[in-house]
Structures are given as structure tokens and as C-alpha cells.
Amino acid sequence: MELYFWIFAAMAIGAGIFTVTARDALPSALGLLTVFISLASLYLHLQAPLVAVFQVTIYAGAILVLVVFVIMLLMTPEDKLAGEQKNLPFRSMGAMLGGVTLILLALGVRGVYCMVGEKALSDGFGAPKLFGSLFFNDFLMHFEVVSVLLLVALIGAVYLSKKNF
Amino acid sequence: MAKPEVQKNYSLKDSIYLVELLKGLVLTWKHFIFNIGASFRKGPHTIPTTWQYPEDRRPISPIFRGEHMMMLDETGRELCVGCGMCAKVCPAKCITVDNSKVPEGQEDRYAGKTYSKNFNIDLLRCIFCGFCEEACPKGAIVLGQGYELAAYTHEGCQLGKDRLLENYKKAKASGTLKPALKPVPVAGAAQKAEATSAVPEGASKAKPEVTKKVLKKAEKKAGEGE
Amino acid sequence: MGEILIALIKVVFIWVWVLLCAVVMTWVERRGAAMIQDRPGPNRAGPFGLLQPLADGIKLFTKEDIVPAKAKKILFMLGPLLFSFPAFSTFAVVPFGDKFVIDGKEILLQVSNVNIGFLYIVALGSMAVYGIILGGWASNNKYSILGGLRSTAQLVSYEVPWGLALLAIALVYGTFSLRDIALAQSGTFLGVLPNWGVFKQPLGFILFMVAAYAEANRVPFDLPEAESEIVSGYHTEYGSMRLGLYLFGEYVNIVTLSSLITTFYFGAWHLPYIDMSAFLGPISYGIASFIVFFLKVAFFLWLFVWVRWTVPRFRYDQVMTLGWRELIPLGLFNIFVTALVIQLTA
Structure with a gap:
């Protein structure tokens, strides 16, 4: 059922992009929640229901709750996060590093796949x-x-x- | 009053709270069972503390200030002469009165020489203070015992003369008219009036001072004005 | 195909049953509260006020839906949905009866028998916090934010004793799956007592009950929506159907928690000393087991209402003290003693 994988992977990536580009703090946290839930679904797809449940309980249910708690304590709904930051050098460096990391990850995953192959569970x-x-x-x-x-x-x-x- | 004693040291049984909780549960269970039994009994006032409104109504005091009514005298003529005193004294300005001379053929309908052609009380503004009742020189407008005054439209809350007269007829039929506000003359009242009309001397001395003060103020103002 | 159809029927049945329970609970709450408080309660809408939930539903549906001008619209609308969703989803793993045997095929009265059983419930319980956070914060109202904060802190704090009590259950029964836990509660032990969880884990039962009341935001842990203090807390700004979803979700939560208490500690569908499958046919056995389960859940639902109108609500620092400084050590002690007893008697 490759369709299952593609749906939730797209959801995870979309929510991740939303998390880093949202304008307000709480929608950004909710984007992170969507990422966690998509990851949990992907763990289910990989026949690991226990890891999926741990992901939801610990990450989405405890860590993210504390993050949202802090946001609630420190911000009112009308606060906007600080204005635009003039840090183009930093952002471009970050983008380059992010791209390089992605490429390394992709190579690493391909390597692991070659090693492990398609073993039966x-x-x-x-x-x-x-x-x-x-x-x-x-x-x-x-x-x-x-x-x-x-x-x-x-x-x-x-x-x-x-x-x- | 001495400060009430608050128990600060709790025994183990109290601090666990479960025993107290169970005692509380037993108490509420007893109330529950009693009231369940009571709810199956027939008749009003099944559960002791609640009166079921449309069936049980609370007794109203005879001088209750409720819905207004227009009085008729013994011969059935309207007492209202349209003087407008009630409208002038009303704090909420809810009464509108139009006054005109009684036309030729209707002498037996109205008690006075003038009558109120349009008389309207806006119940949505009225505060039911009873000032109109006290101000009326003829005792024509009286606050009765109606308190169920809700309506679905604005017009439904305007008391026109027809509604006011109808209220009077209903009150008369059910025997809930209250006695008139004006005092009934008592035998021997004339002598009492003479006795009280002799003003005590201290009072008459107080008055000229007041007028002196007023005169002084008036002079000051006149002086400043020039 | 037949499998999917059967699963669908089970899902619809559970959904309808939970909704009906929640609806009847509104009536039970109002009438039960009134009976305890020496007053009649709703008695105009139908005999004994039985049509009152219908009247309430119609009222909530037809009221004007107001969103405050300065509230965050999308989060405001998302709050009630996120709150109701975990409450319903928990029922996917609750066994509400034993099984039907039709034409030699077993149909379990449980929507899905996953092997991670109650960890799924713990996960959904921790997700329930989001509805309250969003509802409270997005309303842009200081009472709502206060109520949301308090409720969040309370829910998160009481998840720990909840989990500890469940850990002890896992120790005793050696499995996470709810159906296996329910099956293991048949028969008797020590000759006299039925093999129910409450007799094997009395301390765990008390911990779980207290944590369940705290998770449901019910008195005595009522502070997040204390009407007299913070004007109904995180659902102050909600009207009409959104408030309906919040209130309803709360009742569904209560039904869920009662079902969990029944499953873990009161032998889900077992009668105390009688084995029903011995003298009932397969289909009637399934129905009878559901009825027994339902009666036990009904008792715990009534207990929620009964305790609500008996006990005053706890002050917030008392709630936190109870959760962290008293229940957690008790929970750890419970696990320790359980492990000791299992080790010594195995």
C-alpha cells in the first residue's frame, strides 16, 4: 500500500514546512503536532505499533504539550512574533547546510537499504x-x-x- | 465573638479523606432515595422545597404594585380627567396622556368635565414605583396585582385605555381591588387639625434666619452682577 | 469484504451507543443532582423530564454561533473538534462484551484487538489536552486562558498516576491487550473473591479512580471549569454547537473512563460467580455479556454524578499536591508491592 506511505509522508513534509514558516507561535506548534502524528502513522505502516504509540504519548502528548504550555503562558493571541529579521547570510548558510544534510541522509538511507535488503519480519x-x-x-x-x-x-x-x- | 476553632492537625483517617467521602456518599444517597420516593407521590409540592410554578402560585400582598388599572366610580363613570399629573411625576416617563373636553352626549361615561382621549402606559419603561398612583388627584390610576406581563411584541406591552379598564373589571370580578389611597375622614378629625395648626414658637423663630440668609446671598449676587 | 462490513457495523454500534449514553447522561446528571439536592430537576419536558436532552440539543443547534472578534478563528473552531476526537477514538479498543459465534465464525465484541491495548488509550489520553489548550488560548479571554492553563496542568499531572496504576495492571495480567485482561478476570481466586482487578489491586483501583476523575475534569477536580470562580473557564466564549461539542465531549470522556474502569478492575463482562456461557446459546451469550458490561458502566456513570454532588471542589494547589506528592509515591509503592507479591507467589 504505497499510497498510505505517500499520503502521510506528504502530510509530514507539508506540516514541517508549515511549522518553520508559520507567522504565529501556536499554529507552528500545531504544525509540529501534525508532523508527529504523521510520523506515528508511518511507524504503524512499518509494523511498529509500539513505537507509534510511544511517539504519540511522549512526543505529541508530553513534550509538545509543554511547549504549547509555555507559548500559552507567555503570549496572548494578539502578540505577533518579532518583526522580520535581517539575517540573510545566516539564512542562506542554514539553507545550504540543510540541503547538504538532506543529501547525506538520503545517501545514508540508501546505504542501509542496500545492506538490509528485503528481509522477512x-x-x-x-x-x-x-x-x-x-x-x-x-x-x-x-x-x-x-x-x-x-x-x-x-x-x-x-x-x-x-x-x- | 471569639475566633472559631479551626482544626489544623488532621488525624490519619481525616487526611486520607476516603472515610469522609464514604460518609458523604451515604448522606447524599439517603437524600436521593427519599426524593425519588417523593417524586412518585401525586399532587403538588411533591418534593418539599420547590413550588411548581404554573400550578402553585405564591400569595401576593394586597398592596402589591403590579399591572395598572383605571378605576371607575360607583356609578360606572371613568374617574380619569386627563390632568396629566401621573405623566409629570412618572420617573420613567412612560405615561402619555392626551386631554380633551367631554363631548356632548357622553356625560354618563366620564365623571369629570374633561377626559383623557389617549392614555398609554409603556410597560417596557414602567418601573412600577407607584408614583402615578400617589399623584393622581382622583384616584383613577391604581397599581393592581398582575405580574405576568410578558408579550411577544412591542405593541403587546403597551397598556391602552381599553386594557386598563379591562384590568379593572377583572380585578373587581376577582375581588382583589385594593382600598383607596386617600385617607378616610375620621370623626373628631377637625379638632385634631386645630391642635396641630398652632405652630410652636421655636419653629417661627427659625424661619426669619433662613430668609435673612437668602436675602444676603441675593445681595451678594446683585453686587457681583454690577 | 465481510470483515470490513462487520467492523463497520461494530463501529457504528459503538458510536451510537456512546452517543446515547452521553445524551442520557445529561438527563441523569440533571435529575440525579436535583434528587440529591432536594429539588425536582427538569420535570416539564416529557414525563420526569426525559425529553430534556432533546430540548437541550435543539436549543444548542439553533442558537447563534458567535466567534469573538479578537479570537483566532481557526484555532477557536479547532478546539472542540480536537477535544471530542480522542474521547470517541478510545472506544476502538474497549471490549464491550465477549463474542458472538455465528456459523462457526467468532465475532469479537471489540472493534480492534491490538496487542498494544491500553498504551493506545494512554496515548489518546495525552492527546485530549490539545482541545482544552486551543479552546482556552484562542478565545482571547483571561478567564479562558486561566482555565485552559489549569486544566492542562491538571491533566498532564494526573496522567502519571494513571499510567502507574495501569503499569501495575500490566504486571498482574502480563499483557497490554484489553481483551486478554478482561478474559483473565473470570473465575475466583483465594476461593471466595471473584478474580476481578479491584480485589487484586485495591490501591491501584483507588489511584485509577482518582486519576480518572481528574482526567475528566469532574468534581472534585472541577477547577478548570468552576463556574463560580472563572466563569466556566476554557469554554466561556463558546456558544451553540461548539459548546455542545465541548459538553458532549466531556460526557463521552466520562463514558470512556467508566468503561475503562469496568474493564480493568471490575471484570468487564463477567458476572461475579456465574459463568454465563455455560447455559446460554452463542448469540444470547454475546448479548448478555454486553448487557452486563453496560450495567457496570452505568453504575460508574452514576458514581461520577453521585460524587460530583457530594464533594466540594479542591483548591488548585491541593490538586497539584495530591497529584505529584501523594499519588505518584503511592503509585510507585503499588508497583513495588505488586512486583514483590508476583515474585513471591509465582
Whole structure:
């Protein structure tokens, strides 16, 4: 069903372009929401429902909510973002770097595809059982390092927000 | 009054709140069951606290200031002479009166020599203060007991003379006319009037000072004017 | 083709059932509230006010639709839609009965039996926040923004105890799929108690209930739409059908949460000690299981109304304290004890 892929890929790219070119902050955040949801649909298409659900729960449901929260706290609907910025050198450099990154990504993906080829998926692919066993058997150290990272973030947040006595 | 004591230290049972919650739920359940039983009983006032409006109406005080009516005297003649005192005193300026002499053949319809040709009260402006009732020298306009005055159009809220007279007939038929505002003369009132007309001396002394002040002010103003 | 048709029928059936439940809930709320408060409630529109939801619907449809001049139009219109959508979509994974067996083919009374089960529900629950944020912010009204902020913070804070309670459920039943969790709740354990989640996870049940009330923005966590304080919060500026969508979406949310409580903790369609499939034919068994499920959901819907008119609403700092400093440690403790018990008895 290639049509499924093309629809959601187009939606993701369109929403991404909308995110970076929107005039107001909140529509831009909603564009990012659309990007996340399209990505989640693409993960579903790749037979990974668990990753799709994680994408929606964590990215769209927690991180983006906090971003929108900050926008809500700091802006009224009538505020416009700051005026046009005169930074053509920066923008052109950014465009060049972005283009180069895209080309590198495309080459990288092509390379991975050549390596992996069209293997058949294992039976419980994408099921939580497989996920869990991978996490706790093969990728345990990665899991623990990520949890330490989260702990560091938590301690930092508590420290930053405590009152000075 | 001493400050009421607020309990600051909560026991474990209180701070968990679940026990209190369950007690509250039991209480509301009892109310619920009682009221469900009450709602199946026939008749008005099924649930004790709510009066069902169109069927139960609250008693109105006899001096309630509601919808206006035009009075007729004992022989059935209209009392209104079209003097316009009610229109002048109305704070909301909702009364319009047109006055004209009573034409030849209609002596038995009107009590006075003049009558109000057009008389209109705009209910949408009226504040039901009762000043018109107090100002009327003939006691012709009276505020009655009607309070259901809603209408669908602007015209439906204008009280013309026909509606006013009809209100009077309805009130008379249902026996809710209130007694007249003017005091009824009492035997021995003439002697009381003599006794009160002798002004006490202190009052008469106070007056010339006031007039002196006024004269002084008038002189000052005249002086400035020149 | 037959599969798609069956799925479509299930979807339509669930949709109609949820809508009917939400509509009847408006009546139950008003009448139940009145009965608790010693007053009659709506009793003019039909016997016992049963046609009142119809009258309300007609009123909401025919009112003038006002969009404030300084509000962001598109976001303003998007708010109610984004709010109602997750509430309905959650029903795709809720098992509302056991199964029909027609001509040897099993038809599960569940729209889709995904293996990620309740993670899908958690994901949709976190998406529900957007409708409120957009509605509150786009109205360009300080009360709406306040209400939206409060509601967002409350919803996000109470997702954590919700998830922790569900984690404990996953530990006990060893699966994410809702249908497997429901199936595992048949029979008895310890000889006497039915095998329901509430007996295996009493603390988790309380956590889930409290978090569900907070997720539904219902009293006692009512502050985001507290009428006496911030003039109905994030739906102040909404009128006619948009307000209808918000209010309706709220009731659908409540129906969803009641169904989830029933599925996880009260043995979705099982009667306590009786096994219905032993003496009922296949089709009537399916219908009977749906009826049992519906009765349990109805009890929890009534509980939402009952608690609403019993308990005063919490102050905002009390809400936050309860969510972060009391429920989360309790949730972690619950997981710890559950894991310990499973390890010792396995």
C-alpha cells in the first residue's frame, strides 16, 4: 500500500514546512503536532505499533504539550512574533547546510537499504514482548544510561525550581 | 465573638479523606432515595422545597404594585380627567396622556368635565414605583396585582385605555381591588387639625434666619452682577 | 469484504451507543443532582423530564454561533473538534462484551484487538489536552486562558498516576491487550473473591479512580471549569454547537473512563460467580455479556454524578499536591508491592 506511505509522508513534509514558516507561535506548534502524528502513522505502516504509540504519548502528548504550555503562558493571541529579521547570510548558510544534510541522509538511507535488503519480519515483530526482551537482554546498558539521563534531568529541574532559603 | 476553632492537625483517617467521602456518599444517597420516593407521590409540592410554578402560585400582598388599572366610580363613570399629573411625576416617563373636553352626549361615561382621549402606559419603561398612583388627584390610576406581563411584541406591552379598564373589571370580578389611597375622614378629625395648626414658637423663630440668609446671598449676587 | 462490513457495523454500534449514553447522561446528571439536592430537576419536558436532552440539543443547534472578534478563528473552531476526537477514538479498543459465534465464525465484541491495548488509550489520553489548550488560548479571554492553563496542568499531572496504576495492571495480567485482561478476570481466586482487578489491586483501583476523575475534569477536580470562580473557564466564549461539542465531549470522556474502569478492575463482562456461557446459546451469550458490561458502566456513570454532588471542589494547589506528592509515591509503592507479591507467589 504505497499510497498510505505517500499520503502521510506528504502530510509530514507539508506540516514541517508549515511549522518553520508559520507567522504565529501556536499554529507552528500545531504544525509540529501534525508532523508527529504523521510520523506515528508511518511507524504503524512499518509494523511498529509500539513505537507509534510511544511517539504519540511522549512526543505529541508530553513534550509538545509543554511547549504549547509555555507559548500559552507567555503570549496572548494578539502578540505577533518579532518583526522580520535581517539575517540573510545566516539564512542562506542554514539553507545550504540543510540541503547538504538532506543529501547525506538520503545517501545514508540508501546505504542501509542496500545492506538490509528485503528481509522477512520475524513473527512477534513490534509486539511489546519482543520490545521488552530486547530492552532487558540485549540493550540493557543503553536502557540504564537513558534512565540515568532522565534522573539527571529530574534532579536539575528540582534544583532549578526550588526556593532559595 | 471569639475566633472559631479551626482544626489544623488532621488525624490519619481525616487526611486520607476516603472515610469522609464514604460518609458523604451515604448522606447524599439517603437524600436521593427519599426524593425519588417523593417524586412518585401525586399532587403538588411533591418534593418539599420547590413550588411548581404554573400550578402553585405564591400569595401576593394586597398592596402589591403590579399591572395598572383605571378605576371607575360607583356609578360606572371613568374617574380619569386627563390632568396629566401621573405623566409629570412618572420617573420613567412612560405615561402619555392626551386631554380633551367631554363631548356632548357622553356625560354618563366620564365623571369629570374633561377626559383623557389617549392614555398609554409603556410597560417596557414602567418601573412600577407607584408614583402615578400617589399623584393622581382622583384616584383613577391604581397599581393592581398582575405580574405576568410578558408579550411577544412591542405593541403587546403597551397598556391602552381599553386594557386598563379591562384590568379593572377583572380585578373587581376577582375581588382583589385594593382600598383607596386617600385617607378616610375620621370623626373628631377637625379638632385634631386645630391642635396641630398652632405652630410652636421655636419653629417661627427659625424661619426669619433662613430668609435673612437668602436675602444676603441675593445681595451678594446683585453686587457681583454690577 | 465481510470483515470490513462487520467492523463497520461494530463501529457504528459503538458510536451510537456512546452517543446515547452521553445524551442520557445529561438527563441523569440533571435529575440525579436535583434528587440529591432536594429539588425536582427538569420535570416539564416529557414525563420526569426525559425529553430534556432533546430540548437541550435543539436549543444548542439553533442558537447563534458567535466567534469573538479578537479570537483566532481557526484555532477557536479547532478546539472542540480536537477535544471530542480522542474521547470517541478510545472506544476502538474497549471490549464491550465477549463474542458472538455465528456459523462457526467468532465475532469479537471489540472493534480492534491490538496487542498494544491500553498504551493506545494512554496515548489518546495525552492527546485530549490539545482541545482544552486551543479552546482556552484562542478565545482571547483571561478567564479562558486561566482555565485552559489549569486544566492542562491538571491533566498532564494526573496522567502519571494513571499510567502507574495501569503499569501495575500490566504486571498482574502480563499483557497490554484489553481483551486478554478482561478474559483473565473470570473465575475466583483465594476461593471466595471473584478474580476481578479491584480485589487484586485495591490501591491501584483507588489511584485509577482518582486519576480518572481528574482526567475528566469532574468534581472534585472541577477547577478548570468552576463556574463560580472563572466563569466556566476554557469554554466561556463558546456558544451553540461548539459548546455542545465541548459538553458532549466531556460526557463521552466520562463514558470512556467508566468503561475503562469496568474493564480493568471490575471484570468487564463477567458476572461475579456465574459463568454465563455455560447455559446460554452463542448469540444470547454475546448479548448478555454486553448487557452486563453496560450495567457496570452505568453504575460508574452514576458514581461520577453521585460524587460530583457530594464533594466540594479542591483548591488548585491541593490538586497539584495530591497529584505529584501523594499519588505518584503511592503509585510507585503499588508497583513495588505488586512486583514483590508476583515474585513471591509465582
